[in-house]
Amino acid sequence: MNTAINLHAAAAALDEYWSQRTVGESNNNLFKVAKGVGSTNWHVHPTEDEVFVVLRGSLTIQLRDVDVVLSEGDLYIVPAGVEHCPTADDDVHLLLVGPSITSTAAGGKPAWSVV
Amino acid sequence: MNTAINLHAAAAALDEYWSQRTVGESNNNLFKVAKGVGSTNWHVHPTEDEVFVVLRGSLTIQLRDVDVVLSEGDLYIVPAGVEHCPTADDDVHLLLVGPSITSTAAGGKPAWSVV
Numbered sequence: 048m049n050t051a052i053n054l055h056a057a058a059a060a061l062d063e064y065w066s067q068r069t070v071g072e073s074n075n076n077l078f079k080v081a082k083g084v085g086s087t088n089w090h091v092h093p094t095e096d097e098v099f100v101v102l103r104g105s106l107t108i109q110l111r112d113v114d115v116v117l118s119e120g121d122l123y124i125v126p127a128g129v130e131h132c133p134t135a136d137d138d139v140h141l142l143l144v145g146p147s148i149t150s151t152a153a154g155g156k157p158a159w160s161v162v
Numbered sequence: 163m164n165t166a167i168n169l170h171a172a173a174a175a176l177d178e179y180w181s182q183r184t185v186g187e188s189n190n191n192l193f194k195v196a197k198g199v200g201s202t203n204w205h206v207h208p209t210e211d212e213v214f215v216v217l218r219g220s221l222t223i224q225l226r227d228v229d230v231v232l233s234e235g236d237l238y239i240v241p242a243g244v245e246h247c248p249t250a251d252d253d254v255h256l257l258l259v260g261p262s263i264t265s266t267a268a269g270g271k272p273a274w275s276v277v
Contacts, residue, residue, distance in 0.1 A: 050230065051230060051231070051232045051233075051236035051237060051238040052238070053233070053237075054215070054235050054236070054237055055235040070237060071213070071239045072239075073191075073211040073213045073239045073260070074191055074210055074259075074261055075189070075190070076191055076259075078213065078237060078259075096189050097188075098186070098188045098193065100169070100257075102235070115165065115166060117166045118168070120169050120217070121168050121169070122166060122167045122168075122169055122185060122193060122257075124186045124193075142215075142237075144189075144193075144259065145188070146189055
């Protein structure tokens with residue numbers, strides 16, 4: 048590709064919550080956008096770290112021992128094997144980085160979010 | 163870590179241009195912030211892709227056949243083996259992702275930028 052991808056526009060164009068769309072691939076990692084509201088389900092990725100960057104809004108990543116609150120421009124990495132449950136009071140737009148698409152039921156995607 | 167890293171603040175805190183600072187590591191990739199102005203040197207990373215995300219300002223990534231212009235929120239991936247020369251008319255803040263720190267002379271860092 049010889050044009051850049053605007054992450055804000057790509058996230059805003061999504062019509063389903065907690066559903067990742069790949070916008071690029073690099074060094075065995077996918078760069079994905081997603082939007083969320085409400086709660087995902089508690090889940091764990093056994094073999095891959097998951098990188099969250101907040102593009103717009105705020106996100107709380109619940110861990111078993113602490114809640115990590117992210118604002119716009121914040122980056123947080125959930126290490127492989129760590130249980131987590133992302134939630135958002137209002138619409139949040141995200142950049143996510145990891146080796147695979149993880150917006151599955153096993154990856155925390157709530158049943159109601161499926162169009 | 164149980165706190166998020168604010169990418170905007172991390173980039174603004176840098177005191178040297180075209181010098182990457184690692185803010186996180188995930189799935190064999192480093193997440194780095196940098197700020198730039200003026201031109202780097204033409205260079206190539208033979209074995210690793212390089213991901214650019216513009217946090218603030220704008221960046222032109224010169225390729226041999228085209229210039230790719232990035233604005234705030236834009237993502238662009240320079241594939242391994244592709245010659246490139248990033249430039250910025252005004253201060254630009256960047257998130258960079260790749261397996262290693264590439265802000266070296268071989269990685270395009272101009273000599274004047276060394277403090």
